[in-house]
Amino acid sequence: MIAPLTSLDRPNSYIGRSVPRPNAKRLLAGRGRYISDLKLPRMLHAAFLRSPHAHAKIAAINADEARALEGVHLVATGEDLAKICMPWTGTLDHFRGMTSAPQLPLPVDRVVWTGQAVVAVVAESRAIAEDALELIEVDYEDLPLVVDIDGAREVGGPVINSGSANNTCFHAQLDSGTVDVAFASAAHVVEEEFTFGRHTAVTLEPRAIVADYDPAAGTLTVHHATQTPYQFQDLYSRHYGIPEARVRVIATDIGGSFGMKLHVYHEDMAVVGLSILLGRPVKYVADRIESFVSDIHARDHRVHARMALDAKGEILAMDVLDLTAIGAFSTYPRTSVVEGNQVIRLIGAPYRFKNYRATLEVIFQNKVQTSQYRAVGHPIACAVAERLVDIAAAKLGLDPFAIRAQNVIADDAYPQTSPTGYRFEALSHQACLKRLHDIMDYDGLRAEQADLRKRGIYRGIGIATFVEITNPSPAFYGVGGARISSQDGAILSLTPSGEVRCLISVTEQGQGTEAIISQIVADQLGLAQEHVKVITGDTEVTPHGGATWACRGAGIGGETALQATRALKRNILEIAALILQEQSSALDIIDGHVVDAATRNQRMPVAEIARIAYFRSDTLPPGTQAQLTVSHHFAPQGYPFAFTNGIQGCSLEIDVETGFIRVLKHFIVEDCGRVINPMLVDEQLRGGIVQGLGAALFEECRYSDTGQLMNGSLADYLVPMPMEMPDIVIAHVETPTADTVLGAKGVGEAGTAAASACVLNAVNDALAPFDATINSVPITPTKVLKALKRF
Amino acid sequence: MNHSDETLLDDADETVRVRLVVNGRKVACEVAPRETLVDCLRNSLELTGTHAGCEMGACGACLVQLDGRAVHSCLMFAVQADGAAINTIEGLSDSGLIADLQAEFHRRNALQCGFCTPGMLINAHELLSQVAQPSREEIRDALSGNYCRCTGYEAIVDAIDAVAKARSAGGGAT
Ligand code: FES
Ligand code: FES
Numbered sequence: 030m031i032a033p034l035t036s037l038d039r040p041n042s043y044i045g046r047s048v049p050r051p052n053a054k055r056l057l058a059g060r061g062r063y064i065s066d067l068k069l070p071r072m073l074h075a076a077f078l079r080s081p082h083a084h085a086k087i088a089a090i091n092a093d094e095a096r097a098l099e100g101v102h103l104v105a106t107g108e109d110l111a112k113i114c115m116p117w118t119g120t121l122d123h124f125r126g127m128t129s130a131p132q133l134p135l136p137v138d139r140v141v142w143t144g145q146a147v148v149a150v151v152a153e154s155r156a157i158a159e160d161a162l163e164l165i166e167v168d169y170e171d172l173p174l175v176v177d178i179d180g181a182r183e184v185g186g187p188v189i190n191s192g193s194a195n196n197t198c199f200h201a202q203l204d205s206g207t208v209d210v211a212f213a214s215a216a217h218v219v220e221e222e223f224t225f226g227r228h229t230a231v232t233l234e235p236r237a238i239v240a241d242y243d244p245a246a247g248t249l250t251v252h253h254a255t256q257t258p259y260q261f262q263d264l265y266s267r268h269y270g271i272p273e274a275r276v277r278v279i280a281t282d283i284g285g286s287f288g289m290k291l292h293v294y295h296e297d298m299a300v301v302g303l304s305i306l307l308g309r310p311v312k313y314v315a316d317r318i319e320s321f322v323s324d325i326h327a328r329d330h331r332v333h334a335r336m337a338l339d340a341k342g343e344i345l346a347m348d349v350l351d352l353t354a355i356g357a358f359s360t361y362p363r364t365s366v367v368e369g370n371q372v373i374r375l376i377g378a379p380y381r382f383k384n385y386r387a388t389l390e391v392i393f394q395n396k397v398q399t400s401q402y403r404a405v406g407h408p409i410a411c412a413v414a415e416r417l418v419d420i421a422a423a424k425l426g427l428d429p430f431a432i433r434a435q436n437v438i439a440d441d442a443y444p445q446t447s448p449t450g451y452r453f454e455a456l457s458h459q460a461c462l463k464r465l466h467d468i469m470d471y472d473g474l475r476a477e478q479a480d481l482r483k484r485g486i487y488r489g490i491g492i493a494t495f496v497e498i499t500n501p502s503p504a505f506y507g508v509g510g511a512r513i514s515s516q517d518g519a520i521l522s523l524t525p526s527g528e529v530r531c532l533i534s535v536t537e538q539g540q541g542t543e544a545i546i547s548q549i550v551a552d553q554l555g556l557a558q559e560h561v562k563v564i565t566g567d568t569e570v571t572p573h574g575g576a577t578w579a580c581r582g583a584g585i586g587g588e589t590a591l592q593a594t595r596a597l598k599r600n601i602l603e604i605a606a607l608i609l610q611e612q613s614s615a616l617d618i619i620d621g622h623v624v625d626a627a628t629r630n631q632r633m634p635v636a637e638i639a640r641i642a643y644f645r646s647d648t649l650p651p652g653t654q655a656q657l658t659v660s661h662h663f664a665p666q667g668y669p670f671a672f673t674n675g676i677q678g679c680s681l682e683i684d685v686e687t688g689f690i691r692v693l694k695h696f697i698v699e700d701c702g703r704v705i706n707p708m709l710v711d712e713q714l715r716g717g718i719v720q721g722l723g724a725a726l727f728e729e730c731r732y733s734d735t736g737q738l739m740n741g742s743l744a745d746y747l748v749p750m751p752m753e754m755p756d757i758v759i760a761h762v763e764t765p766t767a768d769t770v771l772g773a774k775g776v777g778e779a780g781t782a783a784a785s786a787c788v789l790n791a792v793n794d795a796l797a798p799f800d801a802t803i804n805s806v807p808i809t810p811t812k813v814l815k816a817l818k819r820f
Numbered sequence: 821m822n823h824s825d826e827t828l829l830d831d832a833d834e835t836v837r838v839r840l841v842v843n844g845r846k847v848a849c850e851v852a853p854r855e856t857l858v859d860c861l862r863n864s865l866e867l868t869g870t871h872a873g874c875e876m877g878a879c880g881a882c883l884v885q886l887d888g889r890a891v892h893s894c895l896m897f898a899v900q901a902d903g904a905a906i907n908t909i910e911g912l913s914d915s916g917l918i919a920d921l922q923a924e925f926h927r928r929n930a931l932q933c934g935f936c937t938p939g940m941l942i943n944a945h946e947l948l949s950q951v952a953q954p955s956r957e958e959i960r961d962a963l964s965g966n967y968c969r970c971t972g973y974e975a976i977v978d979a980i981d982a983v984a985k986a987r988s989a990g991g992g993a994t
């Protein structure tokens with residue numbers, strides 16, 4: 030039997046096809062060009078002396094011996110950099126009442142977390158710079174500190190948020206519907222307090238930057254391992270007073286980012302200043318310990334939540350308090366409030382209920398900043414809602430699938446607005462639930478579980494439904510006054526040989542941006558993919574845009590590329606029409622040839638059009654100016670976000686003697702709209718799930734009572750390794766967004782969004798026979814044993 | 821400056837000449853005794869394919885082949901490698917020895933940012949040279965010192981598994 034032809038059977042149809050990433054070959058040959066590999070002529074190396082105290086006054090700094098050391102070119106303190114760098118403040122206008130103290134590259138009078146960079150040394154090698162650090166003496170006077178959430182909220186306790194009466198960064202309240210009435214009339218109320226530990230991105234390549242200021246030209250070039258070069262071009266320009274067009278940020282290969290590499294870090298800002306002070310290139314690459322103490326951390330929430338249900342298990346209302354501790358400052362320029370804000374707005378998003386109340390309190394403490402990291406707020410929102418749904422199901426004697434099937438918003442009920450004001454265009458919870466039930470072989474797993482339980486083997490099955498925020502519009506940061514683009518741009522040129530060069534503002538960190546952009550361009554233009562070259566990550570070359578964050582690469586970058594390609598194709602066909610004395614509407618391009626649209630008969634190669642236009646324009650009709658380079662920008666319109674959805678399932682086993690958890694298999698059904706490259710989507714999901722499993726089971730930045738990070742190395746901070754990770758089964762539902770021609774939504778955070786929730790539910794399912802429950806992540810063996818009262 | 825600082829700095833200044841055969845070529849470099857092999861490869865020899873992720877033997881990004889065995893180049897001083905034959909990802913790539921592994925990693929997208937990838941490939945190469953047909957469990961076990969933050973590991977396991985099968989079926993690619 031011959032399968033019916035699909036659009037994939039067209040020549041040059043790449044949208045929807047699992048093609049490998051062209052740029053991956055370089056990386057496989059060890060020919061990546063990461064910023065940490067970069068070496069420039071006259072380049073010097075920076076190292077930082079870091080605070081051993083969580084909160085202290087800097088009384089004096091003596092760096093004379095360090096300055097005298099051979100090979101040392103500069104020792105700079107906070108004062109030195111304050112003279113040339115404008116301070117920054119991590120607040121956004123639309124978070125009304127939000128506060129955070131101004132920040133400088135290095136502190137001038139006070140340190141506020143352990144590991145904060147205090148003094149910078151620039152030397153001929155990193156080793157010499159580190160030698161010099163040992164010769165610097167800093168006199169600190171300890172100040173009272175706040176380490177945990179409760180301490181920070183204590184009235185009359187130490188205030189670390191200078192210029193403020195308390196440690197509150199932000200407070201918000203949502204209230205829709207009649208929550209108290211709903212709770213009063215509810216047949217069932219379930220209630221729980223959850224804690225979520227701090228964890229961090231642990232990109233395999235730590236942060237890296239080379240700043241190169243040329244005083245003669247007045248130009249600054251920064252090679253920066255970042256996701257968002259345009260944002261940094263703007264920031265370096267404004268904070269160091271260099272005209273924007275003279276600042277160039279280049280982001281080549283990046284060894285992982287996950288949201289961590291888009292925030293302003295003190296050291297990075299300092300390195301730019303050091304290069305300006307010296308007029309030479311200065312390089313800084315964080316080592317692993319520095320990464321742990323200075324990269325942003327994420328999560329750190331304590332959530333108290335209640336859910337009201339009627340007698341049949343219909344969700345009536347939710348009431349939530351989210352306390353989140355963000356460290357000593359709010360990050361810049363995206364702030365540390367976004368995560369909590371997303372938590373309270375996403376809780377319960379898959380469900381139909383209308384009565385919702387939530388309070389968010391964002392609190393300062395003497396730790397490193399927390400901020401946006403993959404799936405911002407999602408894992409917390411998802412875990413809180415999904416755990417309560419499971420607790421309710423148990424109370425009502427319902428199956429986890431049944432209670433969800435009863436309560437999710439129906440697939441035919443869109444558009445919908447959530448009680449928190451999010452507008453959903455079209456989601457597919459019902460379809461996803463059904464698919465998950467099938468691919469898990471849910472009934473089979475339950476039967477096996479019951480069987481094994483009799484033999485003293487405790488397995489758990491957990492599911493979790495989620496909604497993911499992707500493709501943010503200007504409503505995300507722009508309205509708050511942040512200069513973060515929600516549009517992206519592309520410049521497409523036909524080369525004289527008939528190939529295409531595409532300069533695009535979305536960036537590549539391994540997720541396959543360049544590959545999918547070349548697929549879209551090749552598909553829309555009718556060329557072979559190898560004839561499309563995609564260039565990203567250089568503000569001097571590529572047009573301004575938001576770049577890659579919040580899952581906007583495919584949905585926004587892809588649409589930008591699609592529209593730019595269509596414009597180029599129109600131009601090519603217009604020239605072809607002139608040459609062939611034909612209507613351009615009667616022509617098309619297939620396999621690099623202009624063809625008759627109706628018959629597909631080849632008329633002439635695209636390369637011939639390029640040759641004529643570039644080298645023999647004299648043969649074109651008078652007045653013709655061939656436009657074989659087009660530029661196009663695209664900003665999302667319509668819905669403010671392209672929400673996606675999906676559901677995850679997890680099967681695991683707990684050793685009740687040791688508390689060890691083994692994830693046996695993980696499942697996900699996910700709907701990201703139009704899938705451009707199924708293989709890359711699946712790998713995004715797998716990578717995301719594994720990050721979520723890390724958070725669920727291992728990862729936590731643990732601090733002592735005095736604010737010392739106690740596990741700042743890869744030997745003490747556990748990350749998911751191949752042995753502990755399960756195989757992951759994936760299925761898709763496709764609900765394209767109608768807001769774009771392409772129809773793609775984001776997918777990078779879906780895996781992380783629900784993994785913790787899923788594991789939490791599965792662990793509690795496994796522990797059910799013992800009447801033991803756990804409501805905090807990471808779920809360590811100790812917590813399991815404590816829940817079992819065996820520790 | 822007190823006396824102990826001076827000794828410390830003098831020691832740091834001193835360099836030693838080490839001779840190596842790197843990727844089949846004889847090289848000599850001047851290294852400080854405290855310099856690790858990964859730093860020597862990356863900085864002195866400009867072989868940046870070998871990466872440093874943790875500098876304490878936990879992540880596997882720095883694996884190279886030394887006298888035929890995979891070793892952590894972050895856990896070794898360059899002086900300790902004096903006289904050794906070292907293959908880095910660059911040399912293994914050029915030799916074509918791991919071409920089938922690289923092709924399979926590519927085909928299955930068993931890498932994202934690519935930072936862990938040289939170490940993964942060197943470890944996979946070592947595994948397959950010792951065990952012709954490892955089980956998936958054995959592959960995961962062998963990779964248990966190779967950290968990857970981007971992938972979910974599964975595609976890497978799939979790729980190694982596929983190469984093992986293909987090599988056995990074809991009488992061994994190496
Ligand atoms: S850098 Fe050597 S094992 Fe991580
Ligand atoms: S591909 Fe990025 S660390 Fe493995």
